Amino acid sequence: MRAIPYILTFSALVMLLITACDQPKDTQTGNEVALQEGVNALQTDGPVEPQASTARQIPGSNEASRVSSRSLLDIVESNSDLSTFNSLLQKAGVAESLSGTGPYTVLAPTEAAFLELPDSLRDNLDSPKHRELVQQLLNNHIIAGRLTTSDLQDGAILKTAAGHQLKVAKRNDKVQIGHAVIEKPDGMSSNGVLHTINKVLVPLKETAL
Template sequence: MSTMTNTNSKNLLDTATANGSFKTFGKAIERAGMSDTLRGVGPYTVFAPTDSAFEKLPAGKLDNLFKPENKEELVSLLNYHLVSGRKTVADIGKWESARTVNGQPAPITVANDKVSIDGAQVTSADISSSNGVIHGIDKVNIPTKQ
């Protein structure tokens, strides 16, 4: 892994949106009313499920989460993908679990130099932004407690 330099002037949300692989994640952040958090000071480490990760959810799950009455559940789910601070994959690989903003720890495993968080493999690591870092993951992690 290369050393992360903070050369990106875009915030986490704008960086994710510009990436092209995180369109659904960006929509979810907007629906949850969390845009200001990811545009704020931070720093945060975001484990952002790719669009293809969202497509793996059971049919109707995402539409259901996007309903106004399920906003709290959506916020909880998204907060399970956030960690306070700016952490590279190399940093995270040393942990047994990540303390998520949701409050529920997410288990970290490393196998064949690949880092996974709660079973979701990091597919694109260390995407720098002005207020944190994004790691693309291949699965949407669902917290067990809301």
């Protein structure tokens, strides 16, 4: 009679094992179910957008990836239509900033843009005695952060490294910053983005050069 409890206990263990073996293989614990539901939520709520910085640095083409490995200064130096801008950056000591980590947004005036300046102003840009004012002029073309044309919203106010404000205006396919229109947008680099513009953004106090 003493063996009966042991037999019953053994029988109960066997039944538990059989029941466990009959369960579907994908049976999950409460924690596993919650985790899986979280994964399903990501999959069913639509695609997860990449972070903006990643999307901009690697737009999806081999050419874009190659360009993005170069600094802003590299891009300026390699563009013959920005030779005056590059020369002033070097002489005024602002070029080093464009080799830094950043990121920066650079509004680079073309050769034609500099030719439109008054002779009195253009002739004095290379003068050593105006170095600090030229630095202010150049810094008025540099904005902290990486701002592509898709980031620039109509009516937005941008503060330049010189401390001045520039208003953004977007009309159809044209983007205007201050009184300058972007001619070649979104030149991606490792430390920012460069937009080629058709005017020199001269702060009021620099007009006295």
